[in-house]
Amino acid sequence: MNPYTLVVRGNVVTAEGILDDMQIAARDGVIASLHTGNERLAAEEIIDARGKLVFPGIIDAHVHCYSYSHEGVTNATRSAVAGGVTSIVDMPFDAVDPVTTDSILRRKIIAVNKEAIIDVALLGTIPKTGEATELPAMVADGICGLKLSVTESDPKRFPRINDAILHNILPQYAAYGLPVGFHAENDEIIRHNTEVAKAAGRRGIEQHGATRPPLSEYLEIAKLLEFAAYSGVPLHLNHVSLPRSIAMATRYKKAGCNITTETCPHYLLLDEGDMVRLGMRSKINPPLRENGAGEGLWKCLLAGEIDILASDHAPWPLSRKASDDVFANASGSPSVETLLPLMFSEAVARRGAHPSFLARHMAENPARRFGLASRKGRLFPGMDADITILDPAISWVIHADELFAAAGWTPFEGVAVQGKVVATIVRGRLLYNGRDVLGHPGDGRFLPADRQQGRDA
Numbered sequence: 001m002n003p004y005t006l007v008v009r010g011n012v013v014t015a016e017g018i019l020d021d022m023q024i025a026a027r028d029g030v031i032a033s034l035h036t037g038n039e040r041l042a043a044e045e046i047i048d049a050r051g052k053l054v055f056p057g058i059i060d061a062h063v064h065c066y067s068y069s070h071e072g073v074t075n076a077t078r079s080a081v082a083g084g085v086t087s088i089v090d091m092p093f094d095a096v097d098p099v100t101t102d103s104i105l106r107r108k109i110i111a112v113n114k115e116a117i118i119d120v121a122l123l124g125t126i127p128k129t130g131e132a133t134e135l136p137a138m139v140a141d142g143i144c145g146l147k148l149s150v151t152e153s154d155p156k157r158f159p160r161i162n163d164a165i166l167h168n169i170l171p172q173y174a175a176y177g178l179p180v181g182f183h184a185e186n187d188e189i190i191r192h193n194t195e196v197a198k199a200a201g202r203r204g205i206e207q208h209g210a211t212r213p214p215l216s217e218y219l220e221i222a223k224l225l226e227f228a229a230y231s232g233v234p235l236h237l238n239h240v241s242l243p244r245s246i247a248m249a250t251r252y253k254k255a256g257c258n259i260t261t262e263t264c265p266h267y268l269l270l271d272e273g274d275m276v277r278l279g280m281r282s283k284i285n286p287p288l289r290e291n292g293a294g295e296g297l298w299k300c301l302l303a304g305e306i307d308i309l310a311s312d313h314a315p316w317p318l319s320r321k322a323s324d325d326v327f328a329n330a331s332g333s334p335s336v337e338t339l340l341p342l343m344f345s346e347a348v349a350r351r352g353a354h355p356s357f358l359a360r361h362m363a364e365n366p367a368r369r370f371g372l373a374s375r376k377g378r379l380f381p382g383m384d385a386d387i388t389i390l391d392p393a394i395s396w397v398i399h400a401d402e403l404f405a406a407a408g409w410t411p412f413e414g415v416a417v418q419g420k421v422v423a424t425i426v427r428g429r430l431l432y433n434g435r436d437v438l439g440h441p442g443d444g445r446f447l448p449a450d451r452q453q454g455r456d457a
C-alpha cells in the first residue's frame, strides 16, 4: 500500500517565501509531510507541477451564494474552484432567509454539505430590530463571525443596523472574540441623494457614484473604528474602496484596536471611467471610485496596510442589470473565479510583488481572521491538503463564456492576464485540472470556525 494518497511537487509558496522544488505529501486529505524534490515518494496520485507555483488553497473571505437565490452554493463553489479557491466565507444576507437564527443556520449548514464543491464557512447576522438572542447557539454551531450593514439595501435581506443597537450589542459580541464585518456606507446621505436624483429624473449609471460619494464611506468607517475602540469587538471592514479609509483604519490599528481591512479587485483595477464603458453592470456597492483611488489602494496594499483580498462575488444575472433606471438594478458582480488570476497578474507579474504576498492576503490572513487557521491557510503537516497550483508562464484573456460562473458575464471581460490556475486540490482531491471542474456537489463541507484560537488577526 502506498504511504500517501497524494504527492504534489513544485515550488511551494508560503507566507514567508518560496521553497523551490518541494513535495507535499498528503494522506486522507491532510498534509502528512514536506520533502525535498529529489526524495522518491510513493503515492496513489502524483501531481508533477515542477516550475509552477504551489500556493496554499486560496480562501475567498467575501462571497454571496444566496443573495441572488438562483446562484446557490453549487454554482458559486464551481466558479470558485475554477479560480483556485478552496474555501469561501459565505455572507449571511440570503434572499429568502438571512442567517439571523440558529435554525436558519442549521438549514444552511445542511444545504452547504449537500451542495458545496469546496469548503464553506458561514457568517451570521441580526435582524434590523437588533435581537441577538440566537447568537450563542450560532456560535456553538460554528459561525466564523458576523456581518452587519450600516446602510440599507433591503429591510429584511440587508438591513441597516442603527447606532443605538450597535452601542448595545457590540460589547456583548466582543466577549465571543468573533470578527464582526461591516458594509460601511452612510445611509442618510445615500437615501437623500437617491431621492433627489429620482425626483429630478436622473437615473443613469453615473448617478450610482454621485449618490454614494466618498464621504459616505469615510463617515461610517470613522464611526465603526470608534465603535471598535469602545467595544473591543474584532472589527473587519469589508470591501474598502478608498485609500483614506485604509489610512484611518491603520491609525486605529496602531493604537491597538483589533481591526482588519479588505479590498477587492474591482476597486484596485476599475474606476469611474470604466462605469461609462460597462454601464449598469458596473453597479457595485460601494461604487467604483474616481481615477487615482485605485492607485492609492495599491500603495496601501503593497505597504501591508490591507489584510485581506476578497472578491465580493455577487453574481446577479444580466436581467437584474438591464433596467435604464440605475436604482432598479442589482448591485454586485460575479468575481470569485477571477480573484486569484487578476491579483497574481497585477500584483505579482505587473507590480513585482512576491507570490508570498498573495499567500498571506488570500490564504493565511483570511484563515486567521475567520478562525479557520487550525486547518486552512498554510501548507503544513496536519493542515488540510488544500492546494492551488498556478502556472505563472501562461498568459490568457478573460472571457465570460470560458468561465464557469453561472451569471455568464464578468466586469473584466477582455482583460489580459498573466498566470493561470492549472489545478485546485481540496482536502487532497483534485477538483479542478485547469480545464474541467472534477468536483461535485457534496465534495465540499461546512467549515466550522475553531472554538478557541485563531480569531486574532
Ligand SMILES: [Zn+2]
Pocket (backbone or CB within 6 Å): 062, 064, 091, 312, 314
Ligand atoms: Zn458583499
